[in-house]
Amino acid sequence: MRELSPLPKTVRDMLSEKGIPEQDILTCVCADMDETGTLCDAYAVMTKDELAILTLLPTLRPGKRTFPYIKPCIQTGYAELDFTHFMLSDICDFRLEEYVGSGKLTARLGRDETPTDAPEGPDMPPRWNRRSGPGGLFGSGGKESVSTVPLSSIGKEPNKGIDRICLFNFTFRKKAVVQQFLEILKVVAKTGELPAESGTKKETVCPKCKTPYPDPHSPVCPRCMDKMQMVKRLLPFFYKYKFFIILIFLCILASSVLELLSPYISSKIFYDEVLAVNGKYYGQIVGIILVIVGANLLSTVVSMITQLINSRISARVTYDLKKIIFSSFGRLSLSFFTGRQTGGLMTQLNSDANTLYWFFCDAFPYMIINIIQIIGVSAVLLYMDWKLTLLTVLPLPLLLYVYRLILYAFKKMHARQFSKSRSFYDLIADVLSGIRIVKSFSKEKEEVSRFDAKSRDEANTGLKLTKMSNTIFPLFHFMMFSGAYIVWIYGGWKVSQGVMQYGTMMLFISYLSSLFGPMNQLADMSGTLTNCINAIHRLFEVHDAIPDVVESKHPVSLGNVQGKVEFDHVGFSYTKDKKTIDGVTFTVETGETLGIVGKTGAGKSTLANLLTRLYDVSEGGIYVDGVDIRNLSFDELHRSIAIVSQETYLFRGTIMDNIRYAKPDAGEEEVMAAAKVAYAHPFIIQYPDGYNTMIGKGYKELSGGERQRVSIARAILKNPKILILDEATASMDTETERQIQKAITEITRGRTTFIIAHRLSTLRDADKLIVIDGGKMVESGTHRELIIKPDGVYAKLYKLQLEALKTIGIDP
Amino acid sequence: MENMENSRLSKIVSMNRLTPENCRFSLSSGGFLLMERLGETSEMMGRVILHRAFPFEYPESFLAVMDTEQNELGVIQDVTDFDPETRQFLRCALARRYYMPIIVRIDSIKERFGFSYWKCKTDQGDVSFSVKDTYRSILKVGENRIVITDADGARYDIPDLIHFDKKSFRKIELYL
Numbered sequence: 001m002r003e004l005s006p007l008p009k010t011v012r013d014m015l016s017e018k019g020i021p022e023q024d025i026l027t028c029v030c031a032d033m034d035e036t037g038t039l040c041d042a043y044a045v046m047t048k049d050e051l052a053i054l055t056l057l058p059t060l061r062p063g064k065r066t067f068p069y070i071k072p073c074i075q076t077g078y079a080e081l082d083f084t085h086f087m088l089s090d091i092c093d094f095r096l097e098e099y100v101g102s103g104k105l106t107a108r109l110g111r112d113e114t115p116t117d118a119p120e121g122p123d124m125p126p127r128w129n130r131r132s133g134p135g136g137l138f139g140s141g142g143k144e145s146v147s148t149v150p151l152s153s154i155g156k157e158p159n160k161g162i163d164r165i166c167l168f169n170f171t172f173r174k175k176a177v178v179q180q181f182l183e184i185l186k187v188v189a190k191t192g193e194l195p196a197e198s199g200t201k202k203e204t205v206c207p208k209c210k211t212p213y214p215d216p217h218s219p220v221c222p223r224c225m226d227k228m229q230m231v232k233r234l235l236p237f238f239y240k241y242k243f244f245i246i247l248i249f250l251c252i253l254a255s256s257v258l259e260l261l262s263p264y265i266s267s268k269i270f271y272d273e274v275l276a277v278n279g280k281y282y283g284q285i286v287g288i289i290l291v292i293v294g295a296n297l298l299s300t301v302v303s304m305i306t307q308l309i310n311s312r313i314s315a316r317v318t319y320d321l322k323k324i325i326f327s328s329f330g331r332l333s334l335s336f337f338t339g340r341q342t343g344g345l346m347t348q349l350n351s352d353a354n355t356l357y358w359f360f361c362d363a364f365p366y367m368i369i370n371i372i373q374i375i376g377v378s379a380v381l382l383y384m385d386w387k388l389t390l391l392t393v394l395p396l397p398l399l400l401y402v403y404r405l406i407l408y409a410f411k412k413m414h415a416r417q418f419s420k421s422r423s424f425y426d427l428i429a430d431v432l433s434g435i436r437i438v439k440s441f442s443k444e445k446e447e448v449s450r451f452d453a454k455s456r457d458e459a460n461t462g463l464k465l466t467k468m469s470n471t472i473f474p475l476f477h478f479m480m481f482s483g484a485y486i487v488w489i490y491g492g493w494k495v496s497q498g499v500m501q502y503g504t505m506m507l508f509i510s511y512l513s514s515l516f517g518p519m520n521q522l523a524d525m526s527g528t529l530t531n532c533i534n535a536i537h538r539l540f541e542v543h544d545a546i547p548d549v550v551e552s553k554h555p556v557s558l559g560n561v562q563g564k565v566e567f568d569h570v571g572f573s574y575t576k577d578k579k580t581i582d583g584v585t586f587t588v589e590t591g592e593t594l595g596i597v598g599k600t601g602a603g604k605s606t607l608a609n610l611l612t613r614l615y616d617v618s619e620g621g622i623y624v625d626g627v628d629i630r631n632l633s634f635d636e637l638h639r640s641i642a643i644v645s646q647e648t649y650l651f652r653g654t655i656m657d658n659i660r661y662a663k664p665d666a667g668e669e670e671v672m673a674a675a676k677v678a679y680a681h682p683f684i685i686q687y688p689d690g691y692n693t694m695i696g697k698g699y700k701e702l703s704g705g706e707r708q709r710v711s712i713a714r715a716i717l718k719n720p721k722i723l724i725l726d727e728a729t730a731s732m733d734t735e736t737e738r739q740i741q742k743a744i745t746e747i748t749r750g751r752t753t754f755i756i757a758h759r760l761s762t763l764r765d766a767d768k769l770i771v772i773d774g775g776k777m778v779e780s781g782t783h784r785e786l787i788i789k790p791d792g793v794y795a796k797l798y799k800l801q802l803e804a805l806k807t808i809g810i811d812p
Numbered sequence: 813m814e815n816m817e818n819s820r821l822s823k824i825v826s827m828n829r830l831t832p833e834n835c836r837f838s839l840s841s842g843g844f845l846l847m848e849r850l851g852e853t854s855e856m857m858g859r860v861i862l863h864r865a866f867p868f869e870y871p872e873s874f875l876a877v878m879d880t881e882q883n884e885l886g887v888i889q890d891v892t893d894f895d896p897e898t899r900q901f902l903r904c905a906l907a908r909r910y911y912m913p914i915i916v917r918i919d920s921i922k923e924r925f926g927f928s929y930w931k932c933k934t935d936q937g938d939v940s941f942s943v944k945d946t947y948r949s950i951l952k953v954g955e956n957r958i959v960i961t962d963a964d965g966a967r968y969d970i971p972d973l974i975h976f977d978k979k980s981f982r983k984i985e986l987y988l
Contacts, residue, residue: 035843037911039937100867101967102911106842160858161880165842171911172964173941412986415923419947419987774882 002184002194004177005030010078011043011054018083020045020052026194029181031170033102034081041078042168044105046185048192052085053168086167088189094167096182098175105167105178108159234536238360240320244313245365251306252369258299260376263510266292271503314357321353321539328542333549334614351418352535359532363525370518377515384504388490392483392512399479399519406472413468414531417461424458427451484512549616555633561640562625563590563721563752565611571619572610580606582775583620588768593753595763595783597794598772604756605646607772608724611754612641624722642715646727648707652696655684658710659691662718671717677747678713679740680706705736712740716747723747724754729762737762760798761805769794830877830886837898845905847877847885857885862905868953871906912959912969913939918980927963928987934968941966946987958988 001007007028016022024047031042034055042055056078091107170178187195238245265288273279274288281288381389431438431447438447491505565588572581580603588594596604609615611622613629622629629637642662650658659671659680666674671691675681683706687693693700702710712728725744729737737759744755745765757763764783771779771786771793779786779794786794836848840859847860857879865874865887872891876884888894891902913934922929928946932939941962943949951959956973970976970984 033911033936037907037913037936039913039934039939099909099911101965102908104908109842160856161844162840162846162856162858163842164840164844164859166844172966173962175964416986423947 001025002027004028004180004184007043007045011041011056014056014078014080015043015045015052015054018052018054020047020050020085024048026188027181027184029177030174031105031168031178032174033169033171035166035169037102037169038081039171040081042170044168044181046088046181046188048188049088050085051088051091051167051185052083054080055082055168057081091165091167092189094182094185094189096175096179102169102171103175103178104169105182106164107167109163109165234356234360234539238317241313241317244309245360247309248306249365249368251302251309252365253372255299255302255306256369256373258295258302260373260514262292262295262299263507263514265295267506267510268503271506272501273503276501276503310362317357317360318353321356322350325353325539325542332542334609352538355532355535356539359529359535363529363532366521367525370521373518374515377511381508381511381515384508385500388487388508391486391490394486395479395482399476402476402479403522406476409468409472411534413461413465415534417458417465418531418534420458420461424454427454484509487512549613551634552631555636556627556631558625558627558632558636558640561636561721563640564588564623564625565722565752565754566623566626567607567620568623569620570607570610570617570622572606572615572617574606574615580775581610581617584772584775584777585620586768586770586777586780588752588754590752591750592767593748593755593765595766595769596754596756596772597760597763597769597797600758602772603775604772605726606775608643608645608726608754608756611722611724612643613637639718640720641722641724642718642720643724643726644708644712644715644728645724648711650695650702650707650710652694652699654689654692654694655687655710656691658695659713659717662714666717671713674713674717675710677716678709679736680709680713683709705733709736709740720751722752722754724756726754726756727758728755729757729759760794760801828884828886830888832894832898835886837894837901839901839904845901849885860885862888862902862909864906864910867910868957868959871910872903875902875906912967913937914969914971915960915980917977918983921983930960930962932968939968941968950987952988958984 001022004027007025007030012022015025025045026047028043028045031044032039034040034042038057040055040057042053044051044053046052057080058075059077059079061074061076086107089111091109092111093108095106097104097106184195187193269281270288270292273281274284276282378389378393381392427450431451438444487505487508491500491508494500495502495505567584567586570581570584571579573579584607586594596607598604606615610617611629613634616630624632624637624640651661656668656671659674660666663670668691672681675684675691684691684693687700695702708728712725715723729740729744741762755763755766763769766783769779769781769783769786770777773793779789779792786792787798789795834850836850837860838846838848840846844859845862847857849855849857859880861878861880863876863878864871865876873889875888875891877886877888878884888902891899894902913936915932915934917933919931919933920929921931923946928943930941930943932941941964943960944963949961951961953959956971958970958973960968960970962968973981973988
């Protein structure tokens with residue numbers, strides 16, 4: 001049996017009672033919801049000719065109450081809610097239907113009459129392993145060169161879905177396993193046997209604590225990563241600065257030794273040896289004062305040196321930390337950034353680096369010194385008078401408890417403040433980058449009030465934090481010094497009895513403050529320390545985030561890329577609920593031009609994103625010269641593909657730098673040639689600074705068409721084998737577009753080119769055209785072939801655009 | 813003036829409103845919602861799926877009715893336009909598509925590395941789930957309602973924070 005979810009013994013017994021013996025079960029899965037939406041355990045088991053669903057509600061009894069508050073429940077057994085079973089011969093056309101937050105596995109009643117390769121519905125499960133050999137729609141094989149698939153049959157349910165039934169329900173937490181179950185189910189229904197194990201099984205559960213990974217795509221279990229581990233992981237980074245850190249450490253050590261010595265001199269020796277009549281140095285007041293001044297001077301010098309070293313390395317360490325975080329950003333896939341806002345990342349980069357620096361170069365050495373000091377002072381105190389010492393440390397356990405409480409409260413407050421200030425900076429970044437829109441809709445007032453609300457919110461949280469630390473810490477200090485009162489009472493009585501010297505008591509009191517001083521500092525540190533641990537959290541969150549798109553470890557080298565591109569049953573979705581690309585298959589031979597047509601949001605640009613591996617396909621594969629692009633190195637792939645997209649982004653810098661971005665070593669002449677081809681040269685040369693014109697925010701703002709021409713030049717300069725023009729001419733006027741069209745014909749020669757366009761006139765010269773609708777390829781062929789199709793989507797679109805152009809007096 | 817503009821807009825974009833006069837809903841043997849278009853010649857449209865246009869503000873109004881091929885057949889203005897039996901069908905279909913257990917109590921929230929682990933009691937039973945990027949996964953709807961989306965894409969609802977269990981509120985307060 002292949003258990004997709006574990007099948008408990010009790011359930012096995014229940015099933016065999018119902019006539020499904022354990023040895024007949026091929027596979028099983030545990031879904032988690034019944035028809036009414038109640039969360040329960042629904043076991044779906046499959047034999048070679050039967051599918052049974054046993055819905056059970058675990059019966060629980062409350063367990064022993066444990067600290068802190070949760071009353072655990074102990075499962076005692078199961079109550080049966082429902083049992084249904086189907087003969088596999090009675091049902092067919094299995095589908096996984098995804099809704100919002102939950103889904104269903106459904107089937108159609110009756111025998112499967114549709115051909116196996118019939119197009120599937122819009123909410124269809126993925127089609128794995130369906131690479132049907134060479135060919136595909138444009139393939140040279142000829143067998144599959146069915147040029148078009150009629151639109152009307154896409155997603156068609158025979159009988160309009162009336163005879164569809166639900167097999168079982170599940171919430172999205174079970175989606176992955178149910179999908180696996182479905183794949184097996186399809187094979188078993190057809191062949192009656194289990195399919196071969198699909199080799200690499202994705203680990204979804206942490207091997208240590210058995211809880212599912214929070215992010216199904218990255219096998220990192222945050223639960224099993226402890227804090228010390230994190231600090232340890234950061235240590236190698238600071239290893240570089242070990243010399244400085246040791247120096248700082250020594251300085252602090254020296255100053256704390258001096259600090260310990262000075263009470264001994266100013267209390268014990270001063271009172272008992274200098275001022276007392278029978279003292280060793282009786283009367284040498286000047287001498288002792290000089291010693292005290294000397295000691296103080298020395299400690300001042302030491303702390304000055306510490307400060308100097310600190311300021312010297314702080315800049316370097318923060319710089320290095322920011323570099324680490326920034327390079328993590330570069331490594332991550334596009335999807336990491338689409339899920340977060342830029343402003344948030346900026347605050348993260350800045351403040352976290354500072355916090356970490358503070359921790360390792362300031363707080364960390366101090367913490368160690370403080371701990372040493374506490375141990376040293378208590379040893380001295382115990383040696384001097386152990387009874388008195390024990391009396392004074394009595395309040396310690398209570399203090400420690402309070403300290404822990406404070407630590408917890410501050411951790412929460414800091415996390416909250418961070419999130420507030422993050423959302424505040426997000427807003428600023430948002431409004432500033434969209435200032436043109438804000439102004440054009442004259443929404444300045446609204447934005448100001450939005451800003452006001454956020455800013456007030458942030459200030460309030462900050463205020464609360466300050467208030468809290470201003471009330472809690474003085475109280476805490478007061479409690480800490482309660483030990484001193486005990487010394488006054490007990491020591492005062494002893495001195496009056498003549499059992500203790502006056503100097504000893506004074507020494508006791510000053511040492512007590514040097515015992516509580518470090519403890520106090522440790523307590524003060526609590527807030528900032530937790531802040532720092534949060535910062536390390538975030539640092540590793542970015543650092544450990546596994547890019548969705550991973551470069552192959554052993555990339556295949558193509559050497560000289562020819563430029564043949566195949567899409568084979570490619571499927572992809574940005575979000576969980578909607579498939580953006582579904583089963584797209586085509587082949588583009590070396591040097592051919594493929595036009596991609598479709599409505600807005602049909603998935604045209606996504607095809608380009610997949611080919612450049614900004615995202616990875618979730619089904620099927622993309623092949624360049626017959627090699628899966630996932631097996632190519634990023635370098636080789638990106639060297640051979642250039643893209644000019646509808647959203648052009650030019651970096652702040654000169655036009656020259658921008659064009660040269662892809663090929664930094666290109667010469668001036670080369671750059672100019674590329675600009676000429678892209679028709680950018682004429683306008684660039686108009687600028688007083690020519691190619692050295694600075695562009696970007698705060699400098700020269702280029703128009704949409706100009707920007708696009710610059711980015712075309714950038715792509716041309718790269719001289720790629722595969723060129724993608726994604727609405728590259730969309731924001732140009734017809735005249736410019738025509739001119740650039742000539743240029744494009746020129747540059748596409750000998751290159752595999754993908755042209756994505758709304759304006760069909762742009763595509764007339766393409767060797768092949770495909771029409772994408774709702775993520776599926778609905779038509780394909782040459783312009784001539786498609787234009788004569790009576791009900792074709794392309795023909796319809798073309799006619800519409802033709803008429804539109806005629807009405808404005810242009811004959812395309 | 814604004815009204816005039818609006819009426820012009822709605823003229824340009826026809827909403828194709830579905831009413832008891834022009835359509836009828838029923839349930840298939842498999843329990844799925846079916847729609848039949850009424851008129852001079854009635855036509856069975858087959859299985860339909862309801863999409864809420866404003867899932868949070870108007871859960872029972874502005875429902876787009878789509879067929880299995882994702883074509884919009886029309887819009888239901890409000891569930892109450894229909895007779896009680898049909899209402900029942902529609903509500904049932906909505907509940908199926910938009911599955912969102914209501915959290916009645918939060919037992920614990922533990923945070924590690926930007927993920928948080930939740931143990932909750934919902935109206936549909938006990939559940940534990942993990943949430944990625946907690947602050948951003950909690951959607952504030954209006955003043956007192958929040959919707960939490962977990963790492964798998966499942967959703968959980970807290971419809972009224974004011975009357976929410978006090979102890980649980982304290983656990984979640986931090987993320988609001």
